[in-house]
Amino acid sequence: xxxxxxAQKEFDEKAYMICSVLGGIDVxxxxxxxxxxxxxxxxxxxxxxxxYTSEAMTNDGIAVGMSNxxxxxxxxxxxxxxxxxxxxxxxxxxxxxxxxxxxxVERWVSLINEPLVGNKETDMTIADSVSLIFPWIVDxxxxxxxxxxxxxxxxxxxxxxxxxxxxxxxxxxxxxxFGEAWVYYPxxxxxxxxxxxxxLVSGNYSTxxxxxxxxxxxxxxxxxKAFFANPYxxxxxxxxxxxxxxxxxxxxxxxxxxxxNDTYIASTGVDISVSSVSSLxxxxxxxxxxxxxxxxxxxxxxxxxxxQSVVEMIYPERTGMxxxxxxxxxxxxxxxxxxxxxxxxxxxxIYEGLTKLNNADWVGLLSKVNALAPGDRGYSALNLTITGDxxxxxxxxxxxRWEYVADWVxxxxxPISGVNxxxxxxxxxxxxxxxxxxxxxxxxxxxxxxxxxxxxNDGTLDxxxxxxxxxxxxxxxxxxxxxxxxxxGEYFSIPFDIITEELDLGISSVxxxxxxxxxxxxxCFYDSDISLSVS
Numbered sequence: 001x002x003x004x005x006x007a008q009k010e011f012d013e014k015a016y017m018i019c020s021v022l023g024g025i026d027v028x029x030x031x032x033x034x035x036x037x038x039x040x041x042x043x044x045x046x047x048x049x050x051x052y053t054s055e056a057m058t059n060d061g062i063a064v065g066m067s068n069x070x071x072x073x074x075x076x077x078x079x080x081x082x083x084x085x086x087x088x089x090x091x092x093x094x095x096x097x098x099x100x101x102x103x104x105v106e107r108w109v110s111l112i113n114e115p116l117v118g119n120k121e122t123d124m125t126i127a128d129s130v131s132l133i134f135p136w137i138v139d140x141x142x143x144x145x146x147x148x149x150x151x152x153x154x155x156x157x158x159x160x161x162x163x164x165x166x167x168x169x170x171x172x173x174x175x176x177x178f179g180e181a182w183v184y185y186p187x188x189x190x191x192x193x194x195x196x197x198x199x200l201v202s203g204n205y206s207t208x209x210x211x212x213x214x215x216x217x218x219x220x221x222x223x224x225k226a227f228f229a230n231p232y233x234x235x236x237x238x239x240x241x242x243x244x245x246x247x248x249x250x251x252x253x254x255x256x257x258x259x260x261n262d263t264y265i266a267s268t269g270v271d272i273s274v275s276s277v278s279s280l281x282x283x284x285x286x287x288x289x290x291x292x293x294x295x296x297x298x299x300x301x302x303x304x305x306x307x308q309s310v311v312e313m314i315y316p317e318r319t320g321m322x323x324x325x326x327x328x329x330x331x332x333x334x335x336x337x338x339x340x341x342x343x344x345x346x347x348x349x350i351y352e353g354l355t356k357l358n359n360a361d362w363v364g365l366l367s368k369v370n371a372l373a374p375g376d377r378g379y380s381a382l383n384l385t386i387t388g389d390x391x392x393x394x395x396x397x398x399x400x401r402w403e404y405v406a407d408w409v410x411x412x413x414x415p416i417s418g419v420n421x422x423x424x425x426x427x428x429x430x431x432x433x434x435x436x437x438x439x440x441x442x443x444x445x446x447x448x449x450x451x452x453x454x455x456x457n458d459g460t461l462d463x464x465x466x467x468x469x470x471x472x473x474x475x476x477x478x479x480x481x482x483x484x485x486x487x488x489g490e491y492f493s494i495p496f497d498i499i500t501e502e503l504d505l506g507i508s509s510v511x512x513x514x515x516x517x518x519x520x521x522x523x524c525f526y527d528s529d530i531s532l533s534v535s
Contacts, residue, residue, distance in 0.1 A: 016287040019422035019461060019524040021379050021396050024288055024414055027523050028398040029377060032410035035280055035296055035305070040405045042170075042245040042270055043226050045137060049130065049175065049268045050226075050249040056129040057255045065132070066098055066107060067125040075099045094198030095205075096124070104149055105131045106184035108197035111204050115179030115265075118258040123181035125256065126265060134173040134185035137270065141169035148186035165280060171234070171242065171273045175249075176207055177266040216248040216267035224248050228406045230302055231274050231350040233327055233337075241347035243277075243304060244269045275346045278307040285309055289418030289460070291386070291393070299407045301354040301366050308346050313386050314359060315344045315352070324351050360384040365397055375403030381416065422524070424459035425486075425516055427532045438533035439512075441498055445505060449498040453512055453532050456491040461526075462519035465492065473502040474510055474534065485519050498534075509535040 018024045056062045066072055073088040076099045081092065089097040090111075098107035107128065115123045139147040140156045146168045147156075155161070176182040184197055207213045212229045214220060226247035234240040246269035251260045284294040285307065293313060295306035319325060319342045327337040339348055354362040360382055368380050377400045383392040396419055398412045429439035429451070441449040457463050466483040467476055477495035486492055496512065511531040518524035 014519075014521045016284065016523055017422070017461060017521050018288045018414065018419060019459075019518060019521070019526050021398065021419060023523045023525060024396060024398045024412060024419065025377055025379055025400075027284070027288060028294070028410060028412035029400050031281065031284055031294055031412065032400040032402070035410060036402055036405050038277070038280060039228065039245070042272060043228075043247075043405060045173075045270050046226050046245045046247040046268055049133070049137070049173070049270075050247050052133060053126065053130050053175075053249050053265065053268070054251055054253075057126060057251050057260075058253055060255065061125050061129045062132070065104070065128055067121065067128040069096045069109060069121050069124060072096045072098055072107060072109070072124075077101060089198060090203065093203050094196065095203030096120075097196045097198035097203075099196055099198075101189065103187050103189075104185070105134055106182070106187050106197040107131070108182045108184075108201075110180035110182075110201075110206065113178065113180045113206055113208065115177060115181075117260050117263050118179070118256065120179050120181060122256045122258060123177040123179040123266075127175050127177055127181045127183045130175045130268070131183035131185065134175075134183065137173045138170045138185055143167050166276045168276055169272060170270045171240070171276070172271040173269070174271070175266055175268040176213060178208075178264055180205075180207060182207075212244050212246050212269060213267045216246055218248070218264050221248055224250065228304075229269075230298060231304065233347070233350070234271070234273075241274045241350045242271045243274060244271050274305065274350070275308075277305055278346060280305060281307055281310075284412060288412065288414040289422065290415070291418065292412070292414040294410065294412040297354060297409050297411060299370065299401075299409060301362060301369075301409075303349040303353060304408055306346065306349065311344050311346055311349060314354075314357065314384070315349065315387065316357075317344065317387060318342065319344055319348050320352065322351060359387070360392070369399055369401060369409050372399075372401045374401055374407070376401055382413070384413070418460065422459050422461045423463070423516075423518065423526050424457070425463060425530060426454075426456045426458060427512075427514070427530050428454050428456075429532065438535065440535045443498075443500055445500050445503065447500055449500060451496050451498065451534060453494040453496065454491055455486060455494060455514065455530075457486045457488055460488050461521055461524065462487045464517045464519045466515045466517075468513040468515055468529065470512065471510055473499045473508075474512070475499065476512075496534075507535055509533060 016027050073090050073096050076089045076092055078086050089099055095111050096109035109120050109124055135149050136154055143164055144157050174184045229244045229246055231241045231243050234242045249265040249268055250262055251265050252262050253260055281294045286292060293310045295310055296304040319339055321340045325339040326335055328335060365382055372378055379396055379398040382395050382397045384395050385392040394416045395413045396416055400410050402408045439451050441451050443449045463486045464483055465486050475497045512534050513529050513531040516528050516530050518526040
């Protein structure tokens with residue numbers, strides 16, 4: 001290992017460790033900024049999708065893969081589905097569905113709900129045009145061995161690319177019109193599904209009441225903003241919870257001989273697996289101090305991001321028995337996933353926000369956070385009982401309320417004792433009359449008197465020790481003449497001599513002083529002197 005690499009390794013190991021609550025607030029703000037920038041890029045992606053939609057419609061649809069509904073209905077893989085003769089996806093109860101085995105995206109059109117302008121086939125043409133960009137929208141945010149389909153030119157990894165913190169960011173990109181023409185990437189075949197989107201929801205399904213669609217309808221989003229929907233269970237990949245960046249799509253102009261006048265077209269979004277992005281906060285776990293952790297919540301303390309290790313710290317060992325933890329098949333109503341009385345996972349926290357937990361005064365903390373203006377920071381004390389402990393631990397709760405991207409709050413927690421004990425240094429006398437604050441040496445003029453001081457590091461951080469200037473008649477031994485590191489749990493014996501020939505008769509006194517700094521912790525900023533009186 002080169003000296004440069006060793007120095008970087010030491011810096012990385014000391015990063016984020018704190019010795020004060022103010023330092024903790026600064027670290028929390030850094031993690032908050034990184035998370036906010038991360039999610040901001042997802043909002044930019046859905047903004048791009050909806051702008052691409054209007055450009056595609058202006059150019060009459062660009063190139064399309066399959067938008068003819070009659071053609072789509074005849075893609076049914078009737079042999080694989082057990083039919084004894086060719087039939088259509090309509091007859092199979094799937095609606096208009098692309099059932100080709102080699103499809104790159106899911107295409108599905110419900111038999112109900114008509115578009116505000118045009119017809120279902122024009123809606124499918126719009127959706128199919130948009131689907132062209134979905135494979136790269138999703139896969140460019142994944143390691144290349146996790147791509148859903150091959151890409152001929154683009155790369156998501158290489159010497160010019162910053163390594164991903166996760167294997168896959170987006171689990172899907174989707175676009176659904178008011179007339180129920182849908183495209184979804186990746187195709188379900190990549191998860192081993194034998195069927196299609198039509199198999200999942202049937203041919204007569206309305207999405208207008210689905211939360212991530214309903215929130216974008218004109219009456220519910222008149223500002224037409226792009227925003228994040230709160231985490232919800234994934235019906236395509238059971239056992240996962242998703243955060244979706246979503247946005248409505250409007251259009252003014254002519255498309256396929258239909259005239260649109262600021263018409264609502266569709267809802268679009270990208271899905272992010274909650275568990276896949278929990279690594280964003282891994283670096284804060286046990287790094288500020290032992291037992292420190294962080295999480296991202298909304299303004300009502302519903303969880304957005306937290307890691308499994310944090311779930312195991314603050315949530316019960318088993319999930320509750322609420323009916324909301326059961327996922328039912330939208331077609332036959334049968335239970336397809338039951339998360340009642342199960343080991344608590346990250347995906348289970350979407351049913352139980354922090355204020356429903358009884359291991360701390362989360363409601364009181366929420367009121368303090370809500371009192372902040374967007375963009376402000378703060379801290380307070382919180383007694384929190386860690387899962388498995390009988391008694392609570394007093395934590396500093398440090399937080400920042402986001403001003404942009406979403407009305408979310410980043411929370412960082414560190415035990416108060418760990419913060420306050422990060423720097424704990426003592427100096428005492430080593431021989432003769434001694435206590436914590438002074439040493440007294442007695443002798444005849446002309447003799448050399450020897451003494452010893454002890455510097456002890458009882459804190460959790462390493463310290464940089466530098467002696468300060470002393471008179472010529474006090475000479476410090478060779479053990480610590482320049483800056484030296486005093487590691488956590490260790491001590492220095494500091495011998496010194498008094499040259500009495502240079503002293504007047506009587507009592508002479510001096511302060512044996514050392515400058516104490518944190519030993520290169522970028523988020524500590526400790527700098528203070530400690531002294532021992534020598535007479």
